Amino acid sequence: MTIEDREDAYLVTHALAKHTLSQLRDVETEQVSFRKGLVKLGRICGYEIIDGRMETEYVEIETPLEATMGEQVRGLDDIVIINVLRAATPFVEGLLKAFPRARQGVISASRDEEAGRDEDGSFPITVDYVKLPEIHEEDTVIIADPMLATGSTICTVLEHVVENSPDPENLIVLSAVSAPEGLLRVDEAFPEADLLTVSIDDRLDDDGFIVPGLGDAGDRAFRTT
Numbered sequence: 001m002t003i004e005d006r007e008d009a010y011l012v013t014h015a016l017a018k019h020t021l022s023q024l025r026d027v028e029t030e031q032v033s034f035r036k037g038l039v040k041l042g043r044i045c046g047y048e049i050i051d052g053r054m055e056t057e058y059v060e061i062e063t064p065l066e067a068t069m070g071e072q073v074r075g076l077d078d079i080v081i082i083n084v085l086r087a088a089t090p091f092v093e094g095l096l097k098a099f100p101r102a103r104q105g106v107i108s109a110s111r112d113e114e115a116g117r118d119e120d121g122s123f124p125i126t127v128d129y130v131k132l133p134e135i136h137e138e139d140t141v142i143i144a145d146p147m148l149a150t151g152s153t154i155c156t157v158l159e160h161v162v163e164n165s166p167d168p169e170n171l172i173v174l175s176a177v178s179a180p181e182g183l184l185r186v187d188e189a190f191p192e193a194d195l196l197t198v199s200i201d202d203r204l205d206d207d208g209f210i211v212p213g214l215g216d217a218g219d220r221a222f223r224t225t
């Protein structure tokens, strides 16, 4: 079975999301444009989550002229966004434009690339810092990381998130680019999570980088090597 056959991996298909991701992929896109692109993509993905996952309700409102019925999105106060340091930081900045009242969590989880990949293809993950808000049953939890490669980072983050929290109404893993094997790893370990991504790329290379991908998102956004 491939990831496309699974019912819980969804693509963000908005044309602007694809447009922005294509700019991010371009090796000529320098730091400032790259960071701004991640912010823009986060905002578009946020709007897509609202459009595809959240309900609206009718409300009575008073315009300057008369009373009428309007519509408002339900649950905007029950959003939790988890920022996986460090590449997710600009991506989360964009998400916050869609969800300005989100409660935020931060987790520093990074791949130990020097240790290399384990036999099952995963990376050892170093977790240095975890600060998560309390999660409630009515929450929509969005774990944001632009890159989902082997899935090792997201599996580690999910362990921290599901530990001691009730099942939230929605548990969403949001990435910009993902690799099929990483999506499968996360899906197998956490079937309760919905996997939302802008692109499922072809494969991973021997170093665990997504191909064609967009390179090292953290390094490109933070101008490190």
Ligand SMILES: O=P(O)(O)OC[C@H]1O[C@H](OP(=O)(O)OP(=O)(O)O)[C@H](O)[C@@H]1O
Binding pocket: 084, 085, 086, 087, 088, 109, 110, 111, 112, 123, 145, 146, 147, 148, 149, 150, 151, 152, 153, 154, 182, 208, 217, 218, 219
């Ligand atoms: O799916 P995986 O194989 O775990 O890889 C994906 C992770 O790798 C990158 O982070 P990295 O460890 O390079 O940290 P950084 O964001 O600080 O660069 C990326 O931002 C993801 O968090």
Ligand SMILES: O=c1cc[nH]c(=O)[nH]1
Binding pocket: 087, 147, 149, 208, 209, 210, 211, 213, 214, 215, 216, 217, 218
């Ligand atoms: O392709 C990849 C894989 C992990 N992290 C990145 O930034 N890019």
Ligand SMILES: [Mg+2]
Binding pocket: 216, 217, 218, 219
């Ligand atoms: Mg990196």
